[in-house]
Amino acid sequence: MLKRFMAVLLLGVLLTTTLAGCTTKEPGSTGGQETSGTETGGSDKTFKVGVTIQSLENAYWAGVFGEVETLMKGKGWDYTILACNDNSATQIQQIENFVTNQVDLIMVHPSDPNAIEDYLKKAMDAGIKVMVWDDAMQNSTINWILDNTKLGYTIGTEAANFVNEHYSADNKAKIAIMNYPQTPILLERETGILAALEEIASGNYEVVAQQPALDAATALTNMETIMQANPDTKIVCSIGAGGDIGANEAFMTKTGGNIPADMGIFSADATQQQLEAIVAGQATRASVGFEGSNKKTAEAVVDLYERLMEGEAFPEQNIVRPLLVIDASNAEEYLADYK
Secondary structure (H helix, E strand, O other): OOHHHHHHHHHHHHHHHHHHOOOOOOOOOOOOOOOEEEEEOOOOOOOOOEEOOOOOOHHHHHHHHHHOOOOOOHOEEEEEEEEEEOOOOHHHHHHHHHHHHHOOOEEEEEOOHHHHHHHHHHHHHHHOEEEEOOOOOOOOEEEEEOOOHHHHHHHHHHHHHHHHHEEEOOEEEEOOOOOEEOOHHHHHHHHHHHHHEEEEEEEEEEEEEEEEOOHHHHHHHHHHEEEEEEEOEEEEEEEEEEHHHHHHHHOOOOOOOOOOOOEEEEEOOOOOHHHHHOOOOOOOEEEEEOOOOOHHHHHHHHEEEEEEEEOOOOOOOOOOOOOEEEEEOHHHHHHHHHO
């Protein structure tokens, strides 16, 4: 299992390296990886796009933006993809650089929404289109958002139904929550998870730990610590892919790969690795996705980029993404899109 987890880490490094592309800043200069490039091809119009996101260490973001980069290259756009490593000061600097470089579009996944509102206004005042991923910002052309409380509630519902199937008031499920309360939208997800558990499975469970985990390595370490203190912990609810993947590795190691029927992980993102775990009958039982795969998400994102830069006016500032529960009944269907 250790070898397999090292392979997971290597995959993450390879994905990050792929995104790092032509230019990688030294640590401390931007606080994250940078990808920039211009390719011939695509439409006759060459657009200039600047992207800044919280992190490329997370499996979800690395997978989606690997696909986004491929699509932008194919269109012949000039692009830069940056990670701010969840540092708002770094993200502000990145936004300012995009404005100075007169990009056509800035897409931002905010580290701290309140910290960047004024800087996004400066971008819009300079005639730059602004797309915000995950947060309903005021100074943006469009916000591509989730109802994160609803997303959390959907995760919690899947977990609660599983708890009711396998546990009772006399045999309570011990649940660990992989969260990230530092980010408001992820706190909303956690709130939704806890609300669903309490509403649907009240009396049949207890939450024994709540630990922050955006990436698989952190989740694995935290899960090992949780299981030392509470060895009967068999249920995990995670706000994202990292917590799911790390917890699954911990459970696989503990059980020697023989996952019992009453052990399960419920999460968001539905990355390829999560879907593979579901299909293989590992601890991951269900993950709430959005468009269906990294490729489909990337296609939706780049389509929005193009429509914005072509000047399309959207009737609503907030575009709410769909929610899609992927479990053993449909995981193979969506996994096929990753092949």
